[in-house]
Amino acid sequence: MGDPIYIKLATGSTILLLVILQFGWDAYQQFVDGAKQLVLNRRISLQLEMRNNELDELNRQLSVTATHDSLTDLYNRHFIVAQLKQQLDLFRRHGNPCSIVLMDIDRFKQVNDQFGHASGDEVLVVFSKRTESQIRLGDTFGRYGGEEFLLILPMTELPSALSLAERIRGYLASTPLLEHPRPLTITASFGVAQIKANESIDSWLIRSR
Ligand SMILES: Nc1nc2c(ncn2[C@@H]2O[C@H](COP(=O)(O)OP(=O)(O)OP(=O)(O)O)[C@@H](O)[C@H]2O)c(=O)[nH]1
Known part of the structure; x- marks a missing residue:
């Protein structure tokens, strides 16, 4: 063979x-x-x-x-606004409720001034991750700009949105966000608004400020 x-x-x-x-x-x-x-x-x-x-x-x-926002990896403003339009449309066509929570980190300029821009960036990243850990899968969380963040809660009425905002606020305030050079607890201001009939995205956002 x-x-x-x-x-x-x-x-x-x-x-x-x-x-x-x-x-x-x-x-x-x-x-x-x-x-x-x-x-x-x-x-x-x-x-x-x-x-x-x-x-x-x-x-x-x-x-x-x-x-996406390159620093925090969250959705960016462009994407968030598109989502708001979609929710407005769903509300007008089917009456689906939707609430938003606008979060603004308090005295953020001071963080930059006292600890440096890199620490400021770290605060934004950790803030994003902590807040993201508190929300449901169907919710949209993004960076609206600077130190402002927006949470979109589809099929959610005002009372539920308020209690979620309160839970996130308490969670953020309970633990320091940065440990170095010294423990730094960050607070944020929250504005909550449910979409109303005949309103535009701008007026919806203004009511959450
Ligand atoms: N580190 C860092 N800082 C940023 C970024 N984007 C915006 N900022 C800073 O965020 C600060 C926002 O300042 P302000 O609008 O006065 O807000 P604030 O200090 O939180 O004031 P209040 O909202 O009144 O509490 C400015 O100093 C910006 O330079 C970023 O991506 N990284």
């Missing part, structure tokens, strides 16, 4: 020889060109597949960048 690779080669050569004998040299050339083309096509389709995967990943990253 010969080695399987030699048998394979012998079989391959035999087929080629048969092709030449049976159909002539031109047919053999066509056969070889066809085989080369097949290999080339396979290589091209693999390269295309790789490029497509790279483009998918790039698109995913672009969509994250377009909708």
Whole structure:
């Protein structure tokens, strides 16, 4: 018994020889060109597949960048406003209630001035994570700008939104947000408003200030 690779080669050569004998040299050339083309096509389709995967990943990253705040990783203002529009629409069409909670970190400028901008950034990040840990999956939490954050609570009436805001406020006030250079407890002001009939996003936001 010969080695399987030699048998394979012998079989391959035999087929080629048969092709030449049976159909002539031109047919053999066509056969070889066809085989080369097949290999080339396979290589091209693999390269295309790789490029497509790279483009998918790039698109995913672009969509994250377009909708998220780079410091806190929360949704950005652009995304939040789009969500508010959607909620307003759902309210107008189906009467679905929705409440918002606008949070403003108190005396944040002092944090920057006393501890430096990097500590200010850390406060924003830790504040975001702590608040995010207190909300439900269907709620949207984002950075509205600077030290302002907005929580959108679909299908939520004012009393529930108020009690959630109170819970978050208590949770934030209970533990220092930063430990270094010294323990620093951060408080925030909360404004809560439920969407009303015939109102715009601007007036809804103004009522939460
Ligand atoms: N570290 C840091 N600071 C920021 C960022 N965005 C905005 N700020 C700062 O946030 C501060 C906001 O100042 P103010 O609007 O006076 O707010 P405040 O000091 O919290 O005052 P009150 O809201 O009245 O309590 C400014 O000093 C901004 O420079 C950021 O991404 N990182």
